[in-house]
Amino acid sequence: MSSSIETPFKISIPDDQLSLLQQKLALATFPDELDEAGWAYGAPLADVKRLISRWKDGYDWRKHEAELNTELPQFTRDLDVEGFGTLNVHYVHKKSQVENAIPLLFVHGWPGSFIEVRKILPLLVDASPDHPSFHVVAISLPGYGFSAAPTKKGFAIPQFAEVGHKLMLALGYDEYVTQGGDWGYWIARRIAHVYGHKHCKAWHTNFPGAAPPSLGRPLVLLRHLFSSLPFFSYSDPEKAGLARLAWFRDMGRGYYVEQSTRPQTLGYGLADSPVGLLAWIYEKLVEWTDGYAWDDDEVLTWISIYYFSRAGPAASLRIYYEHTQASGGLNAYFNEEPTTIPVGHSHFPKELVQVPRSWVKTKNLVFSGEHESGGHFAAHEKPEELVGDLRKMFGKGGGAFGVVKGKNGYA
Numbered sequence: 001m002s003s004s005i006e007t008p009f010k011i012s013i014p015d016d017q018l019s020l021l022q023q024k025l026a027l028a029t030f031p032d033e034l035d036e037a038g039w040a041y042g043a044p045l046a047d048v049k050r051l052i053s054r055w056k057d058g059y060d061w062r063k064h065e066a067e068l069n070t071e072l073p074q075f076t077r078d079l080d081v082e083g084f085g086t087l088n089v090h091y092v093h094k095k096s097q098v099e100n101a102i103p104l105l106f107v108h109g110w111p112g113s114f115i116e117v118r119k120i121l122p123l124l125v126d127a128s129p130d131h132p133s134f135h136v137v138a139i140s141l142p143g144y145g146f147s148a149a150p151t152k153k154g155f156a157i158p159q160f161a162e163v164g165h166k167l168m169l170a171l172g173y174d175e176y177v178t179q180g181g182d183w184g185y186w187i188a189r190r191i192a193h194v195y196g197h198k199h200c201k202a203w204h205t206n207f208p209g210a211a212p213p214s215l216g217r218p219l220v221l222l223r224h225l226f227s228s229l230p231f232f233s234y235s236d237p238e239k240a241g242l243a244r245l246a247w248f249r250d251m252g253r254g255y256y257v258e259q260s261t262r263p264q265t266l267g268y269g270l271a272d273s274p275v276g277l278l279a280w281i282y283e284k285l286v287e288w289t290d291g292y293a294w295d296d297d298e299v300l301t302w303i304s305i306y307y308f309s310r311a312g313p314a315a316s317l318r319i320y321y322e323h324t325q326a327s328g329g330l331n332a333y334f335n336e337e338p339t340t341i342p343v344g345h346s347h348f349p350k351e352l353v354q355v356p357r358s359w360v361k362t363k364n365l366v367f368s369g370e371h372e373s374g375g376h377f378a379a380h381e382k383p384e385e386l387v388g389d390l391r392k393m394f395g396k397g398g399g400a401f402g403v404v405k406g407k408n409g410y411a
Helices: 015-026 045-057 061-071 121-125 157-170 183-195 218-225 236-251 254-261 263-272 274-287 296-307 313-327 330-334 383-394
Strands: 007-009 074-081 085-094 102-107 134-139 176-180 200-205 343-347 365-370
Touching: 015 045, 015 274, 045 274, 045 296, 061 296, 074 157, 085 121, 085 157, 102 157, 102 183, 121 134, 121 383, 134 157, 157 183, 157 313, 176 183, 183 200, 200 383, 254 263, 254 313, 263 274, 263 313, 274 296, 296 313, 343 383, 365 383
Parallel strands: 102 134, 102 176, 176 200, 200 343, 343 365
Antiparallel strands: 007 074, 074 085, 085 134
């Protein structure tokens, strides 16, 4: 890998882009809606109209832009990707005051971005003799936020993992750990497979998944087949998780089918229409969380990062297509061999892929945390709980304590 220079970065959206957004919002055309439709047909008309009105007349992007720049130390640097040339990558990087803190790569998914690290960042870098501290790197995946997007076909999970790994090496972290949910799960898992042991020493996910029981795992299959019997029955949280998974499969997965088959076609609507972009993502923010009380400005900041993203919102969809083409789909990747470095799982009840614990248990699972509430965006919904799990996993007595040579994270 060629050397690269780190460049400090501040978000600064040009005035003409803000003006164009205002013009588009002023000309918004809304669809009709059935009486008493609620959420059954998608994002309710009243919600979308309220958010668009706020975006047009009350929301102050410059205020939120300044807050993001103040809270999140941001940088860019060029990274070479094998077969894809050089990409300019945006990331957040904040070091703990604890010299031997644990380097941690935080990897977001869709429809998230680097903003998901915002609440957990001060908790992770906190210096204390009572829990480990972390040097935190939160990457904007290529095609997301303010990272450049690849321009060639085939940029899939292996390439995203390569970028994350090379970023950590470029920052001087020869050994590190990872945390991720959604696409961050697959990317962190790939990093563990390819760069594990030598560089990546452990990984944690709030999106633990597994393929359905099969003949290849006879004990798991046997228990599943007899799960209606008391001795083999799943726990109440596991039963609720399977019901959540069934809902997602039947009623919540249409976006995945479209984004993994015709992302370009969908991309026209998301790139040209701020109303379309907002409705498409807002639906997921509400339905994928556990009753989280979204503030309107909070939603609009989240959406604005997509709208003002460097490559435009269509670029963020292509990971679905590339992954499906490369691996054969979601379940195919869950069938991949288990990783061999220490792994930790956090289970939140309103996560989308919820499977019984026996399905995901592996010999190198060193931590498993159960939570009574929370959904897909754990870092944003339940920052204290997620960080608490990381502290337990990497703290004294935890299954991944001291995995990074000379880095235990304690003040």
